[in-house]
Amino acid sequence: MPGLPSSRRCRPGSSPKVVPRKLGMVRRSQLITTYGVGAMIAIDNESFIVAGLDSWDTRDTTEIFERRLARVLGVRSFRLPPTPDLDRGTDGVRVRRFPEYYSCPKCSALQPFGRFNSPTGHAKCLECEIELVPSRFVLGCDNGHIDDFPYWKWIHRGSDHSGGSCGGSISINTLASSASLRSVVISCSCGVPEVSMEGAFRTTELNKLRIRCEGRRPWLRDAPVEACDQQPRTMQRGSSSTWHPIMRSALSIPPWGEGIHAVIERHRLIGAPDEVIRWVYSNQLRPSEKHDVDLEDLIHEVREIEEQDRLAAEEEVHYATGFDSLRNEEYKSLVRGHRSESRVASQFECERPAADTAPIQELGIDRSMLVKRLREVRVLTSFSRGAIPTDADPAQRHAALTLATHIDWLPAMEVSGEGVFLRLDENRLKSWETIPAIIARSEKIRRNHLELLRGRAAVDRGAETSVPESPVTPRFLLLHTLAHVLINEWSLDGGYPAAALRERLYADENMAGVLIYTATSDSAxxxxxxxxxxxxxxxxxxxxxxxxxxxWCSNDPLCMESEASGADSVNLAACHACVLLPETSCETNNSFLDRALLVSTPSGSVPGYLTTRP
Structure with missing residues (x-):
């Protein structure tokens, strides 16, 4: 990953030549999931923030096509993050220095990086000849803005200085008495009393000092500040709360990804005139592709797709509605199954096992489908900070990846692997989910979730606005818990680590299934x-x-008898000793889980799905 441009020395009177400095490397998949736009990354003794899409060098990047997902997101295609090749003049993904404040461990000076006059390509205190340390603390808000911690305001609380400058220099020292924030002491040479960092993480303390969000977006070059009504909060620079990716994904299902559609996507024929399509057909298609695809059918299908894209853009399909439609289409394909007869390699193969399903039907499983080949495209659409993002969050919590008002691509990665799809017995499920005890138990989670949504809505838009609907139902909780239980079991039996498996839930009044599939882009x-x-x-x-x-859980009976657990109290009988998974495996950040709905409570007052019969 190339980094912050640095100026090389030049002759007097000439302009400095700015060249990119290569700072380090990360995997492409990490630029979607871990170090995407707006995320901070530590490299040696320096800290940087990944710059916006408008600074990425995409000249030689690989395009990824997933027509269904692109229509919902309103883009033409997706791209793999670029890789740097300075010899060829491509510099990949750029970063910018952040936070701006650094400190010297020897002289304790705390000031913007530029004031240290570090040698080019290094982060050192020029006077002490010792490596600098980036600020441990930053200020962020739920709308994605981020800024340096306001050390000057923090130490000059109650003083006569009013926002300008006291003329002094700030220092930071860490006392050896403890490892708490009380031992981190800020002082100023102007003579004001020194102050510890204790209380810096309390929003009430920031309020007292009238510290507000300034709407800064340092990951976007020359970005104007945005008006923001969110209360900022202090965060540790390396905390996971400083960056939450907002990702969308879709499976490649028939007819997309195979046959004539595979030819269209592979050769990028959307928008191409007829004569270009004829040339590609004659000169670039393999014999196997020509065997399956007729030229006139190819041209006709390209025009049909273009018309569908135009209509989809005019309709401006709502996010939630669009993704619900994607899930329904995937569910139907998984239930129906698919075995490709085309000579062009299929991206989706799904079939039923040959054996009799009676043994699993006794356990409430109606159908098992062997997904021998699948392809998933995961797209980084935005990010947030602070509170973990949900589908009910308002648009202002989705931070911009670029200053451009509209772009025709988004960064993405694709995963090819295998999986198993299970569909529950619909009759048994309907009988179980109407039991009063089941409804009452799931209602506990639903109420807690609605309370969380009301709190966020009141902060963002005022208490008079409507609250988004909670997705919590007995069916959803059951399917989600079942997925976690299976991933834990199959990680022992199938040779995969749990972090290499991922769930995909299909839960509404017309769907009752779960897909467990490989979730990594490497050899696992x-x-x-x-x-x-x-x-x-x-x-x-x-x-x-x-x-x-x-x-059974090693934390029982406390786990099973819990009235609320997990982040935001939206779990019941679920903890790290029983059903919680690595964050990469779960669609909802380990929320909305209750194993009692699966296996029943010890007293039997809440019957589990496994203990009931239609």
Whole structure:
């Protein structure tokens, strides 16, 4: 990843030549999931923030096509993050220095980096000849803005100085008495009493000092400040709360990704005139592709797709509605199955096991589907800071990736792997989810979630506005908990680490299924063995073992009897000793879980899905 441009020395009277300095490397997938636009990254003794899309060098980047997802997001295609090649003049992804404040461990000076007069390409105190340390603390808000911690205001509280300058220099010292914030002391040479950092993480203290969000967006070059009514909060620079990616994904399902559609996407024919399509057909298509695709059909299909894209852009399909439609289409394909007869490689192969399904139907599973090949495209659409983002968040909490009012691409990655899809018995499920005890237990989580949504709505838009609907239902909680239990079990039986598996939930009044699939873009996604877990014989042994494991937790009875647990109190019987997973495996950040709905409470007052019969 190339970094902050630095100026090389030049002859007097000439302009300095700005060249990129290569700072380090990260994997492409990390630029979507971990170090995306707006995220801070530590490199040696320096800290940087990943710059916006308008600074990325995309001349030689690989385009990723997923037509269904692109229509919902309003873009033409997606791109893999670029890789740097300074010899060819491509510098990939740029970063900018942030935070601006650094300190010297020897002289304790705390000031903007430029005042240290560090040698080019280094972060050193010129006087002490010692490496500098980036500020530990930053100020961020839920709308994604971020700024340096206001040390000057913090130490000059109650003084006669009014926002200008006291003429002194600020220092920071860490006392050896403890590791708490009380031991981090800020002082100023102007003579005001020194102040510790204790209380800096309390929003009430920031309010007293009239510290407000300034609307800064340092990841965007020359970005104007935005008006912001959010109360900023102090954050540790390395905390996970400083950057939450907002990602969207879709599976490539028929007819997209195979046959004539695969040819259209692979050769980028959307928008191409007829004569270009004819030339591509004659000169670039493989014999196997020509066998399956007729030229006139190809031209006709390109024009049909262009018309559908135009209509979709005019309709401006709402985010939530669009993604609900994507999930419904995927669910139907998973239930129906698909075996490609085309000579062009298929991106989706799904079929039923050959054995009789009676052993798993006794456990409430209606159908198992072996997904022998799948492709998922994951797109970084935005990010937020502070509170973990949800689908109910307002648009202002989605920070911009670029200053451009409209771009026709977004950064993305694609994952190819395998999976197992399970559909629950609809009759048994409907009988179970109407039991009063089940409804009452799920209502506890629903109320807690609605209270959380009301609190966010009151902060963002005023208490008089409507609150978004909670997705919590007995069906959703059951499917989500089932997915977690299976991932934990299959990580033991299938040879995959739990972090290499991922859930995809299909839960509404018309859907009742869960897809467990490989979730990494490296070799862990192609080990084989996960599809084998979907065979009837394997399920007949692994499902009872998983359910038996879920009946007991080392934190019981506290875990099972909990009235609220997890972040924001939207779990019941769920903890790290039983059903919680690595964050990369869960769609909802380990929220909305309750194993009691799966295996029942010890007293039997809440019947689990496994203990009921239609």
């Amino acid at each position: 996604g192609s080990l084989g063995g996960l599809v084998a877990q979907g065979e009837i014989a394997s399920l007949a042994s692994s499902l009872p073992a998983a359910f038996e494991r879920a009946t």
